[in-house]
Amino acid sequence: MFHASPYKVRSSDMPVLISLRIRRTVRRITMGLGDKFKNIVDKTVDMIDDNITRAGEDDSEHIARYCKDLGIGDAVKEKALAILKDTDGKDISSGRNRAAACIYIAGKQCGEAKTLSDLAKCARTTEGLIRDKAKEVKDKLKIDVEIEEPSTEEEKKE
Secondary structure, X not given: OOOOOOOOOOHXXXXXXXXXXXXXXXXXXXXXXXXXXXXXXXXXXXXXXXXXOOOXXXXXXXXXXXXXHHOOOHHHHHHHHHHHHHHOOOOOOOOHHHHHXXXXXXXXXXXXXXXXXXHHHHHOOOHHHHHHHHHHHHHHHOOOOOOOOOOOHHHHXX
């Protein structure tokens, strides 16, 4: 039986809700399996999740929303949009990870950096995926910025 949610749901949030249900179902299925298999399944679900995009929303809209949610200034937002524009045609997959990585790099350059943890919570993804995407953007655009390294043993496994 379907239970109605007490929260109002926008139609643009449906792909995110579907993604969360997929993750919950996969978590239940893999409960008795080994860690190595769970990691493989998690990475596969992350790849699928990256392909689920919000209806009618592109990366520049992700950047605008994340900057608003995190209270980031206009200078960082404009720099992130410029970095995003530079990534077009550089064979970097689009999505919320690329948008969060552009904000991370722009924040570092403008001196208004947010932690990977804050960005991951806002973008509903993991620190490791944003870090990897930030390194990819940094390398392909030849940007001189330091990307923070994993802080815990569990995160280093990602």
